Amino acid sequence: MIDRLEKEVDMLERHLQVLKMVIENEPIGIVKMSNETGYPHHKVRYSLRVLEEENLIEPSSQGAITTERTSEFVEELDGKLDDINEKLSSMRIDDAAEIES
Template sequence: MIDRLEKEVDMLERHLQVLKMVLENEPIGIVKMSNETGYPHHKVRYSLRVLEEENLIEPSSQGAIKTEETEDFVADLDDKIDSISETLERMKIENTAEAEN
């Protein structure tokens, strides 16, 4: 169960790194992203597909570019990550308390 969560967090981190590269370098293609991040082409391609399905990027003839929804997503991202972190921290505290009893 925790292994699956760790894999999801790793994948989310990759998706966000790919999104950051698009924001900083748009338009940008798979090869450049792969070379700069060290991720294999197929993982970059998958992240781009996920970001496109979420309407955070769109393809262009020169490479991936942001969409109208990207800025709102990025603006809300810290709050969402904070909320998840708080939930995990609460779970950790509850687990520690139960282990002490």
């Protein structure tokens, strides 16, 4: 159960890293992103596809570029991550003695 969540978080981290690269370097292609991040081409390509489906980037002849929705998403991101972090923190089981009783 936790392993699956960890894999999802890792994938989200990759998607956000790819989005950040597009924002900072647009237009940017798969090869450059792969070289700079160390992610294999197929993982970068998948992240780009997910970001495109979310309408956060779009392809161009020179590489990926941002969309009108990108800035709105970035503005809301920290708040959403804080909410998720708060939920995860509330799930902690702090006292193992409670489990044993």
